[in-house]
Amino acid sequence: MGRAPCCDRAAVKRGPWSPEEDDALRDYMQRHGNTGSWITLPNKAGLKRCGKSCRLRWLNYLRPDIRHGGFTDEEDTIIYSLYSQLGSKWSLIASQLERRTDNDVKNHWNTKLKKRLAAAAAAFSTRRSPPFMPLPAPAAAHAQPSPLLPLSVPTVKAEAYTYDDFLAPTAGLQDPFAAEGSSSASAALQDPFAAEGSSSASAALHDTLAAEGSTSASAASSGSNWSAVDNAGGFFVDFCAAGPDLAAADQFLGGFYYPLDPTLSLV
């Protein structure tokens, strides 16, 4: 037995909303706002709709402060990055994007980004074996939540995101290696490229890959590994707690998609 339906299905209209219904809901919300409950709103607004349907229609479509479609490369980058950290926490991801709904982000991921990611992974796997994993796995797939959370992700930024944007220490950032007594590991995790003598993370990544003549790079220090694998327009960078021999990824900590050129897209 399932839960009782929230409303009488025979008495309410379902399916696509008509312009008249949109007008009625929009007019009601503009006059009164949602001061009461969504359950009682349909009656007050003269709608033969379920309250949940009204809520969804307003939040995902009629609300004036949202925009649809046309995701920018910058937004795509943020979505890739946050998905690698959070998994399918669409409301959290949407909260990092201006005027986007969770439903829109979810649809965008399922219809476009996921396919681009799969295509990039397939293209990569035909060339060589990745050092650890070619794609950041969703957080939900890991037994432990990423200790890198909460993220400090800028929501308004004109230029491409850099390595530092996503891993800069924040007040809430925990040092995953502090308990292990390692003083250098967290520093290495925060800037594994610093040792390369480069002033910028992207330049260091470029240099590292160029020096290796390779499409991937990795490094290990006392307690952490990082690895980067390329695709057409950037790199997937993963961070893992090192295993006993420092060569194996023991625990996935986080990762992000790092676009070397924001004007390029995957695939």
Add this chain to the structure above:
DNA sequence: AAGCCAGTCAACCGCAGGGGT
């Protein structure tokens, strides 16, 4: 012109969790 197919996205469904009683 008709049928098929894939892509897109609005909408639905059911569950989880918070708050009130």
Add this chain to the structure above:
DNA sequence: GACCCCTGCGGTTGACTGGCT
């Protein structure tokens, strides 16, 4: 603590559309 109500969320469905044969 148990129960109920309501909201929020994520997974899924299905209508619609455009391209292709």
